[in-house]
Amino acid sequence: MKEIKKVLIANRGEIAVRVMKSLKEMGIKSVAVYSDADRYSKYVRMADEAYYIGASPSNESYLKMEKIIEVAKISNTDAIHPGYGFLSENAQFSERLKKEDIIFIGPSASSINMMGDKITARKTVEAYSVPTVPGTTEPIKDVGVAIEVAKKIGFPVMLKASAGGGGKGMRVVHDESEFESSLNMTQREALSSFGDDTVYIEKYLEEPHHIEFQILADKYGNVIHLFERECSVQRRHQKVIEESPSPFIDDKMREEMGDIAKNAALSCNYEGAGTIEFLVDKHKNFYFLEMNTRLQVEHPITEMVVNVDLVKEQIKIAMGEKLSLKQEDIKQVGHAIECRIYAEDAENNFTPSPGKIEYLEEPTGKGIRNDTGVYSGSDVPIFYDPMISKLITYDENRESAINKMITALKDYKIVGIKTNIPLFFEILNHDVFLSGNYDTHFWELYSSEFFKEDEEEVEQLKEIAAAVFLKFRKKENKLIDSVKESSNWKLNGRIGG
Amino acid sequence: MKLKIKKGREYQSIEIKNEDSLYEIIGKDKISNFNMDLISKNVLLFKKNNKVMDLTYTINDNTVYLYKNGKEYSFEFLDEKALRRLSSTGGLNAGGPVTIESPMPGKIVKLLKSVGDQVKEGEAIMIMEAMKMENEMKAPYDGVINKIFVRENDTIESGAKLFGIE
Numbered sequence: 001m002k003e004i005k006k007v008l009i010a011n012r013g014e015i016a017v018r019v020m021k022s023l024k025e026m027g028i029k030s031v032a033v034y035s036d037a038d039r040y041s042k043y044v045r046m047a048d049e050a051y052y053i054g055a056s057p058s059n060e061s062y063l064k065m066e067k068i069i070e071v072a073k074i075s076n077t078d079a080i081h082p083g084y085g086f087l088s089e090n091a092q093f094s095e096r097l098k099k100e101d102i103i104f105i106g107p108s109a110s111s112i113n114m115m116g117d118k119i120t121a122r123k124t125v126e127a128y129s130v131p132t133v134p135g136t137t138e139p140i141k142d143v144g145v146a147i148e149v150a151k152k153i154g155f156p157v158m159l160k161a162s163a164g165g166g167g168k169g170m171r172v173v174h175d176e177s178e179f180e181s182s183l184n185m186t187q188r189e190a191l192s193s194f195g196d197d198t199v200y201i202e203k204y205l206e207e208p209h210h211i212e213f214q215i216l217a218d219k220y221g222n223v224i225h226l227f228e229r230e231c232s233v234q235r236r237h238q239k240v241i242e243e244s245p246s247p248f249i250d251d252k253m254r255e256e257m258g259d260i261a262k263n264a265a266l267s268c269n270y271e272g273a274g275t276i277e278f279l280v281d282k283h284k285n286f287y288f289l290e291m292n293t294r295l296q297v298e299h300p301i302t303e304m305v306v307n308v309d310l311v312k313e314q315i316k317i318a319m320g321e322k323l324s325l326k327q328e329d330i331k332q333v334g335h336a337i338e339c340r341i342y343a344e345d346a347e348n349n350f351t352p353s354p355g356k357i358e359y360l361e362e363p364t365g366k367g368i369r370n371d372t373g374v375y376s377g378s379d380v381p382i383f384y385d386p387m388i389s390k391l392i393t394y395d396e397n398r399e400s401a402i403n404k405m406i407t408a409l410k411d412y413k414i415v416g417i418k419t420n421i422p423l424f425f426e427i428l429n430h431d432v433f434l435s436g437n438y439d440t441h442f443w444e445l446y447s448s449e450f451f452k453e454d455e456e457e458v459e460q461l462k463e464i465a466a467a468v469f470l471k472f473r474k475k476e477n478k479l480i481d482s483v484k485e486s487s488n489w490k491l492n493g494r495i496g497g
Numbered sequence: 498m499k500l501k502i503k504k505g506r507e508y509q510s511i512e513i514k515n516e517d518s519l520y521e522i523i524g525k526d527k528i529s530n531f532n533m534d535l536i537s538k539n540v541l542l543f544k545k546n547n548k549v550m551d552l553t554y555t556i557n558d559n560t561v562y563l564y565k566n567g568k569e570y571s572f573e574f575l576d577e578k579a580l581r582r583l584s585s586t587g588g589l590n591a592g593g594p595v596t597i598e599s600p601m602p603g604k605i606v607k608l609l610k611s612v613g614d615q616v617k618e619g620e621a622i623m624i625m626e627a628m629k630m631e632n633e634m635k636a637p638y639d640g641v642i643n644k645i646f647v648r649e650n651d652t653i654e655s656g657a658k659l660f661g662i663e
Contacts, residue, residue, distance in 0.1 A: 382655070
């Protein structure tokens with residue numbers, strides 16, 4: 001066992017803040033690294049030590065392995081927490097740290113490699129009786145051959161970038177005519193996002209649910225699952241709202257999927273916190289989709305319902321401790337929901353809306369958690385994913401967790417930039433979402449109903465805006481008047497004297 | 498006091514009277530009364546018939562931004578002085594050509610339209626990659642593309658001219 005006294009967080013924003021909170025609770029020192037754009041970020045302010053690592057674009061800072069390792073050495077860091085994104089699923093990074101005798105808070109390079117490439121991942125888990133979605137295990141080389149394969153599997157099919165993730169580099173193809181152009185677009189996106197244009201084909205499932213299982217595994221082959229997260233509300237394959245438990249699966253299925261998730265973790269000798277993603281079709285068949293070999297954005301909803309701090313568990317595992325939690329200790333109690341709050345214009349094709357947060361009021365209360373990376377006066381930089389925070393509510397059942405979320409969102413005031421908060425009112429008040437019977441088609445089926453403008457309200461707001469404008473003008477004028485008055489007084493004083 | 502408020506490409510008149518926190522808006526066919534206090538730089542309190550609306554705001558030049566339930570509403574005003582200045586330079590003419598600028602820095606991935614193309618409001622003119630996502634730059638109005646300022650693979654700054662439409 002190697003003790004961890006100081007941890008460098010090779011990340012930024014809300015996840016760096018989140019990790020530091022657990023470190024502080026464990027009495028471990030934290031080291032922040034930052035780019036130009038993050039000089040004054042919240043996580044930098046929170047850290048015990050902070051080191052500048054380069055220019056704002058992430059390939060000149062947060063993706064610069066050697067620079068980060070250099071800082072780790074200078075600062076005498078025992079371990080590095082990669083957060084999510086950036087270097088979190090980089091096998092080379094895990095390997096380099098091992099050579100440098102710095103603990104990587106995450107899995108080994110070989111686990112990352114096995115799960116990072118989707119084709120290898122399928123083969124790996126299939127050896128452990130984990131069901132996978134029908135499709136090709138060979139990358140697409142020839143369009144003609146690929147079309148034949150797609151026809152054999154049956155349209156619609158899904159095109160997926162092998163190195164993709166987080167919903168990027170995926171496309172559904174409904175029929176043969178659009179196959180080639182979709183393939184080109186997927187390959188182009190894959191090349192620019194991941195530097196690898198390998199794409200393969202998969203069966204597209206009917207009314208699929210995206211349901212994932214959280215697992216924890218130690219170095220000694222002990223694996224537990226911490227139940228599921230329902231992540232079927234997605235826009236362009238990007239998760240928007242997550243909840244736990246899933247309103248779709250029953251206890252029998254939950255147990256079965258949990259066992260299979262553990263097998264998937266065992267198949268790649270996993271250690272640390274990881275996520276097994278499944279697709280569940282309308283007939284409740286479930287298939288392994290992929291494994292995320294890192295902490296997930298949506299991990300807090302699991303923490304709420306099972307009452308476990310996943311970051312602390314990651315650190316204990318990294319130190320070489322045995323899992324102290326047994327499967328039977330893990331109980332799913334209550335209901336948690338997460339909304340991902342982004343700086344984007346939800347009503348204008350989700351265009352990023354970076355800028356200065358002029359004013360901020362955050363929701364508080366029992367069962368309300370806001371994992372945030374910003375503060376009043378801070379900037380949302382243009383260089384990174386524009387997530388501001390993750391708002392999580394927890395209550396005894398689904399209905400009250402949803403109601404709590406609606407109230408919390410109303411209490412969340414962000415002035416200066418546009419956010420996607422209006423979107424959540426649309427979803428959380430939608431009958432299909434409320435019924436709990438929604439799948440990954442939710443977005444394409446219902447998003448056109450969103451954002452109906454209430455003309456009467458806009459008219460009222462226009463009047464208020466006019467009042468604000470008038471009041472402001474008066475204040476400005478008063479300022480000018482008072483300056484004039486004082487100079488007149490001086491003038492009169494001189495005349496009088 | 499009379500104010501002009503921008504609606505689409507045109508300006509609408511609005512007459513407003515104020516005493517302390519009381520406001521009266523005189524419209525074409527109705528008069529509306531309410532209470533409003535600017536509590537701080539970003540917080541206001543609005544009341545109408547004792548009903549409260551929870552709003553935050555900011556103001557930038559002549560534009561007032563109101564936030565209700567997380568949604569930003571912006572209203573651009575002109576006072577009489579600005580109005581005189583604008584009308585003397587012909588700036589109030591609606592229907593003229595407009596240049597669309599990039600709302601963010603990024604890279605032009607693909608041009609979908611060319612100069613002379615007739616386009617509908619909301620139609621994509623080009624695809625731009627920013628924040629690792631591909632975004633469509635759309636036509637704000639029905640019209641004809643009269644200029645394209647960028648080429649494919651150009652890296653552009655925020656505020657760079659993208660295309661003109663009339």
